[in-house]
Amino acid sequence: MxxxxxxxxxxxxxxxxxxxxxxxxxxxxxxxxxxxxxxxxxxxxxxxxxxxxxxxxxxxxxxxxxxxxxxxxxxxxxxxxxxxxxxxxxxxxxxxxxxxxxxxxxxxxxxxxxxxxxxxxxxxxxxxxxxxxxxxxxxxxxxxxxxxxxxxxxxxxxxxxxxxxxxxxxxxxxxxxxxxxxxxxxxxxxxxxxxxxxxxxxxxxxxxxxxxPIERLQRRLSGSSSLLVQFDREVDSNKLLRISGVDKVTSGKAKNTYRLLLKPGTDPRAEVFRFAVANDLVLLGLSMESLSVEEVFRALTAAG
The missing domain is CATH 3.40.50.300 (P-loop containing nucleotide triphosphate hydrolases)
Known part of the structure; x- marks a missing residue:
């Protein structure tokens, strides 16, 4: 069948x-x-x-x-x-x-x-x-x-x-x-x-x-998926976009939290840490996440 x-x-x-x-x-x-x-x-x-x-x-x-x-x-x-x-x-x-x-x-x-x-x-x-x-x-x-x-x-x-x-x-x-x-x-x-x-x-x-399959689709689109970061205060998203390997920045649910969608095969965690030090920010959280199906869908169907 x-x-x-x-x-x-x-x-x-x-x-x-x-x-x-x-x-x-x-x-x-x-x-x-x-x-x-x-x-x-x-x-x-x-x-x-x-x-x-x-x-x-x-x-x-x-x-x-x-x-x-x-x-x-x-x-x-x-x-x-x-x-x-x-x-x-x-x-x-x-x-x-x-x-x-x-x-x-x-x-x-x-x-x-x-x-x-x-x-x-x-x-x-x-x-x-x-x-x-x-x-x-x-x-x-x-x-x-x-x-x-x-x-x-x-x-x-x-x-x-x-x-x-x-x-x-x-x-x-x-x-x-x-x-x-x-x-x-x-x-x-x-x-x-x-x-x-x-x-x-x-x-x-x-x-x-x-x-x-969903898991393979997530891995195929982005080797590292996304990075969830939280600072002690609000940050200009445009500055986060300048970090090497970051493709898109969206706001997270928690205060002063940002989800960084990454380019395939990149891992900018060390650079995010250096960014926090250079801008006198306290880095409260830093974790890798798999892309949600919604993020995969948006990335693959974005007008271009």
Missing amino acids: SVTVTNLTKLYGEQRAVDDISFTARSGEVLGFLGPNGAGKTTTMKILTCYLSQSSGTAEVCGHSVETDSLAVRKLVGYLPEHNPLYPDMYVREYLQFAASTHGIRQPRTRMAELIDLTGLGREANKPIGALSKGYRQRVGLAQALLHDPEVLILDEPTSGLDPNQLAEIRSLIQQLGKEKTVIFSTHIMQEVQAICDRVIIIDRGKVVADD
Whole structure:
């Protein structure tokens, strides 16, 4: 069970929404699919689910082409789009019954009961969808995507609108599903990527700019990652930028704390110490840190 994309391109007139991208999503992993707005994520997902056709290149789901064997692909894929399309006048059970009938599911009541329990919809199952909170509507969409027990799950912002308790439950569910299915998971919440995903693809302006496990991605971008420093008083960030090896300076959470993003392969700790001495500063803290996924994402998708 896998998804294979090879030289995939989607054109809208002269605009390349997806520009010659290639990647593989494997069974037993949760693949994080990240990118700024307009990067091409949703377009790629719509091609994989047969909602859009590509301009060139190929995409296969479990060996079936989205272009020439779309009916087989649709049977294998569960899809939760970013804007969850539901019927607000239908009751939750009624909607799931309708969705089950479109898939021709045998014993739909049994399967519906399993999904209602799995997604935590028990207390809401007899309510109209329009009366549910956004978080519970997301759960209904996820239950619908799972009804036919698909081999591949494509989830576009599935945790949007969930409260912290719901978020933890759905994260756990996605991780559990990722052990036996191929899961492609799009989100803008960077902590979520670190909590759920085994591997990350970052797409920017239609091109894949990174495809790595999170730890390797952090190491690849910067050998030393970042340096967190704290002084006894406020320091001009422009002065810190002049330290050899420092690529960017951001403010830390604590008072008079600064995070120095480093150029690959550099370690300016000794120079930071000399900077403190030269400027009559007391150095209260100095520690190396791994780049967060958010910092990696910003570095790789910065306009240039």
